Amino acid sequence: MLLGPALALSAILFSLGVAGVLLRRNAIVLFMCIELMLNAVNLSFVALAQLHGASGHIMVFFVMTVAAAEAAVGLAIIIGIFRHKQSVDLGNINLLRG
């Protein structure tokens, strides 16, 4: 059945994604860590779908759609920021800091 190990792997991957978001300052790497977290959640959906039916699989579809939309819009924003600042380092992006 592999339910417990799959949930453990999902937990480890999600924690690694959070670690990446907290440790890195490169905006693109940060986005990739968010994708890693979405993947970890997908894994737990698929693992639990073994017991609870196809709804988990369908939720994975919707998560993937949202991830694609988020990547497209987010990368467009990063390109816009790079045009203004010549950098994607989050330490340089402090326009909203008072």
Add this chain to the structure above:
Amino acid sequence: MTEVVFYIFATIAVLSAALCILQRSPMVSALWLISTMFCLAAIYVLLNAQFIAAIQVLVYAGAIMVLFLFVIMLLNLSHAEPDMRGPSSMAAALVIVGLLSVELLALTRYTPRRLAGELSQWPTFTDPATAFVAGQVTQQETAARGVVGALAGPLFQVYLIPFEITSVLLLAAIVGAVVLAKRNV
């Protein structure tokens, strides 16, 4: 046998994810993330989600990560300077991540037998075997109609309205990306 394959792919996935967040160059990070996604696709096959595995390779490793690689190459970030945060924020981040992983690893204590036992404490509940009817129904559907058919049924019947709303979301994302990426915003 399945367990051995699962643990091999799980180890590769965790190592690739760790290398993804530790590599200095965004390009190398992206390639390690693609490796993680391929391992996850293999694990989906082991978990009886063959169609999701195909979609994972096509959409995630194929489309989304290619978008990332395009942007990295477009902005010429392959030789970026080190961007790790300082020691104090690193310590805080490690504490937060440690707490979070302990909380999430508590999920692994979830077992069907335990949940069924807790469900059977309910007054209206009769038989623990009926707690997971949905999973068995899905298995029968898969046997009868194939992997894609078992997913297409609920997707276009029960989840039809969310499916249609998803198309509106994608349209909004396309328009938003085009507007944001244009010059002179």
